[in-house]
Amino acid sequence: MKISRKLNHSIWFKLLLFIPLFMLLWIIMLQYETICNFGGTLRTAVSLKTFIDALIPFNIYISYTYILCLFYVPFAGILYAFNRRISAIQMISFYISGICIYLVTYAIYLILPTTAQGVMINSFNPQILNYWMFQALQGIYTASTPLGDFPSLHVAPLVFMGIFLYKYWRWFFWMFLPFAFFGAIGTVLLKFHTFAGLLGGIAMWYFGYYIIYEKIFLICFKKIFLSKEESIAEEKQITP
Numbered sequence: 001m002k003i004s005r006k007l008n009h010s011i012w013f014k015l016l017l018f019i020p021l022f023m024l025l026w027i028i029m030l031q032y033e034t035i036c037n038f039g040g041t042l043r044t045a046v047s048l049k050t051f052i053d054a055l056i057p058f059n060i061y062i063s064y065t066y067i068l069c070l071f072y073v074p075f076a077g078i079l080y081a082f083n084r085r086i087s088a089i090q091m092i093s094f095y096i097s098g099i100c101i102y103l104v105t106y107a108i109y110l111i112l113p114t115t116a117q118g119v120m121i122n123s124f125n126p127q128i129l130n131y132w133m134f135q136a137l138q139g140i141y142t143a144s145t146p147l148g149d150f151p152s153l154h155v156a157p158l159v160f161m162g163i164f165l166y167k168y169w170r171w172f173f174w175m176f177l178p179f180a181f182f183g184a185i186g187t188v189l190l191k192f193h194t195f196a197g198l199l200g201g202i203a204m205w206y207f208g209y210y211i212i213y214e215k216i217f218l219i220c221f222k223k224i225f226l227s228k229e230e231s232i233a234e235e236k237q238i239t240p
Contacts, residue, residue: 018077036148039113048196151200160205
């Protein structure tokens with residue numbers, strides 16, 4: 001079935017597609033802790049802590065910015081739906097690519113379980129629990145697991161969305177950049193990931209965008225759902 005250009009850029013059509021894509025991605029995201037813990041039962045998790053982690057200071061003030069950044073990617077489709085330059089095919093490819101990279105990362109967690117336990121601080125110190133930011137940190141620590149350090153699935157989606165926005169929605173990218181930056185470095189400043197985990201997250205979703213998204217799903221979905229003329233017209237679309 002071919003999709004017309006009007007339908008491909010329809011706000012309501014993209015919102016309709018967003019619902020099942022969001023639900024599927026969210027369900028897979030919720031398996032993060034289960035997969036990490038299961039990987040830890042298969043073999044002993046290794047720590048990738050290096051001297052660099054000892055040099056990185058702990059900074060509690062980034063707690064809430066970090067938490068906010070975690071919700072950008074799942075809900076990104078709502079923003080994309082209202083941008084007529086971003087097509088339904090691009091949005092579908094974005095979500096399916098994200099889902100596939102989550103699955104690949106889960107496979108890594110099972111094959112090579114890693115832990116950030118060596119860099120995590122004691123957030124249950126009674127002398128600091130009165131501070132609301134430390135309470136937020138405690139929530140971050142207890143809501144997840146120290147396993148699954150490499151690659152960081154807290155960093156990776158921010159990188160993926162950043163590259164996507166840079167290409168398709170340039171002015172919004174500059175608004176998103178500081179939040180993505182603080183969200184990414186928050187993983188090491190809050191001692192939730194090692195520096196190696198941070199680099200792994202960047203590399204994973206850089207690969208995810210340029211290989212999984214651009215070279216596989218975007219090309220495949222264009223061939224399936226767009227006519228040759230529509231596909232060429234979309235390629236010539238100027239980045240805003």
